[in-house]
Amino acid sequence: MTAPEETLIPVDTESQRRLRESGLDYRIADMTDPADAEGFVRADARGFLDEEPTDKAVAQMLETMRLRRNIGVYDAAAGDLPVATVNSWITPMTVPGGEIDMWAISSVTVSGTHRRRGIARAMLEGELRSAASAGIAIAGLTVSEATIYGRYGFGSALPVARLSVDTTRAGWMGENVPGRLVYADRQTLADDLETLHEQSRTTRAGQIAGWPGRWQRMAGLAEGDKEAAAVRGIRYLDADGVVRGAMAYTLSEIPAVFRSELRIRTLQTTTDEALRALWQFVVQHDLVDRASVDLRPLDDPLPWLVADQRAVKTEVHDHGWLRVIDLPTALQAREYRAPLDVVLHVDDPLGFAAGSWRIRIGADGRAEVRATDGTADTADVRLGVIELSAIYAGGVRATQLAAAGRIHGAGETITAIDEAFRASAAPLLGIWY
Structure with missing residues (x-):
C-alpha cells in the first residue's frame, strides 16, 4: 500500500471557517513531523478510551496512520494534542457486479472537554464535502455509537x-x-x-x-x-x-x-x-x-x-454504514437483479443526492440514471438519503423500510425496487475501520 493521493486534499474551507470562529484550528496533521504525528495517535487513543499507548505502539500505529488523511482540531489553550480527530482514505468497496471507490472515514473522536461545540458536525460534513470534491460517490464508516451518523445521511446498510x-x-x-x-x-x-x-x-x-x-x-x-x-x-x-x-x-x-x-x-x-x-x-x-x-x-x-x-x-446487529454522495455515479456502479423503471425523489438535507431521479435498469442489469424536473408529489417513490444509502448494497430490504414508514410509494413499485436492489449473497463488511 502506498501513500494515497487523498492525503494531499486540503481541509474543507467551510468547516475550517466554522471552527475558526470558535477559536479552533482545523488542519491536516503533518505525519512527517514526529510531534504532530504522535500527538494525533495519542489523541485518537484517548478519544476511544484506550490506555496510553507505549512508544512502540505509537510507532506501529503510525505505519497505518501515515497512509491516511489525518485531520485534527486544535485548541491552543488545551495543549499540543488535538481535541478532536478524524481520518479518511479512498478504498475499493465491492458492490453487486463490481467495485466502487469509497471514502472511508475513521478515528472520529471529540475530547470530553470540547463536546457540544459543533466539532463533530464540522468534521463529518467536511469529510463529505471533501469526498465530493474528490469525485468520490459514496462514503462509509463503522460506528461506536449508532445514533450519531444518521444526521449526516449515513444509513445502516451492512448488518452482520x-x-x-x-x-x-x-x-x-x-x-x-x-x-x-x-x-x-x-x-x-x-x-x-x-x-x-x-x-x-x-x-x-x-x-x-x-x-x-x-x-x-x-x-x-x-x-x-x-x-x-x-x-x-x-x-x-x-x-x-x-x-x-x-x-x-x-x-x-x-x-x-x-x-x-x-x-x-x-x-x-x-x-x-x-x-x-x-x-x-x-x-x-x-x-x-x-x-x-x-x-x-x-x-x-x-x-x-x-x-x-x-x-x-x-444476533444480528448494525455494522457498516454507507452514505450516497453522487447518486448517479453510485447507482450506475453496481448491477441489479431485475429490470426497473422508476422515478425516485430523494430528500437530502445536505444537498448531495437531493432531487428527483429517473432510474432505468435494463435486462443487462445496468442502470441509467438522470435528474428530472419532477417533485416529491410526482415521483413514484419518496425516500431520504439515509434509506437510499441503506438499500444501496443490497443488504437491507426496501420493503422492510416501507413497512417502517421510511419509504413511500405504491407497494408493487417498492417490491420492484426491492427485487432489483437485493444482492444474491448476503452483503458483508468483515472488518472494523
Whole structure:
C-alpha cells in the first residue's frame, strides 16, 4: 500500500471557517513531523478510551496512520494534542457486479472537554464535502455509537451476525472435506489472513480492502494488545496444498469447570470447503464448551452444519454504514437483479443526492440514471438519503423500510425496487475501520 493521493486534499474551507470562529484550528496533521504525528495517535487513543499507548505502539500505529488523511482540531489553550480527530482514505468497496471507490472515514473522536461545540458536525460534513470534491460517490464508516451518523445521511446498510454456539450440544453434521488443518505462527497467520481477505472480498458486496496493521492485530502482533499472547492461528490447506482458509482465535478458561471458551477473532476463507473445515475444528475442539464470533454474514451456514440448530444463537446487529454522495455515479456502479423503471425523489438535507431521479435498469442489469424536473408529489417513490444509502448494497430490504414508514410509494413499485436492489449473497463488511 502506498501513500494515497487523498492525503494531499486540503481541509474543507467551510468547516475550517466554522471552527475558526470558535477559536479552533482545523488542519491536516503533518505525519512527517514526529510531534504532530504522535500527538494525533495519542489523541485518537484517548478519544476511544484506550490506555496510553507505549512508544512502540505509537510507532506501529503510525505505519497505518501515515497512509491516511489525518485531520485534527486544535485548541491552543488545551495543549499540543488535538481535541478532536478524524481520518479518511479512498478504498475499493465491492458492490453487486463490481467495485466502487469509497471514502472511508475513521478515528472520529471529540475530547470530553470540547463536546457540544459543533466539532463533530464540522468534521463529518467536511469529510463529505471533501469526498465530493474528490469525485468520490459514496462514503462509509463503522460506528461506536449508532445514533450519531444518521444526521449526516449515513444509513445502516451492512448488518452482520454475531454467532455463538454451545459445542456441548451442537453435534457436527457437516460432511468431511479433503485437505488438512495445521497450526500457524503469528506472522504466517497475518500473511494468510491478508491474502485470503483480498482473494475473497470481491465475492460479497460491502467488503473493502484491508491493510497490514489490521491483520497484524488479528494475529496477535499488535503492540499493546492484552490478548496477544493468547492468540492462536489455524490454517486450512486443500487437497492440493493451497491455503484456502485461516482463523485467529483465543481460548479462555470458564471458571470452576475446567473447560474453555473459544473466541474467534477473524475467520477468512475462499471456499465453502475451507469454511466447513474451520467450523468443524471449532465445534469439535476438545475441552471447549462454547465458541463465538462476530462480523459474520447473515447467511453463514453454521446452523446447517450442526445437529441441534438451537445450539447456535444468532444476533444480528448494525455494522457498516454507507452514505450516497453522487447518486448517479453510485447507482450506475453496481448491477441489479431485475429490470426497473422508476422515478425516485430523494430528500437530502445536505444537498448531495437531493432531487428527483429517473432510474432505468435494463435486462443487462445496468442502470441509467438522470435528474428530472419532477417533485416529491410526482415521483413514484419518496425516500431520504439515509434509506437510499441503506438499500444501496443490497443488504437491507426496501420493503422492510416501507413497512417502517421510511419509504413511500405504491407497494408493487417498492417490491420492484426491492427485487432489483437485493444482492444474491448476503452483503458483508468483515472488518472494523
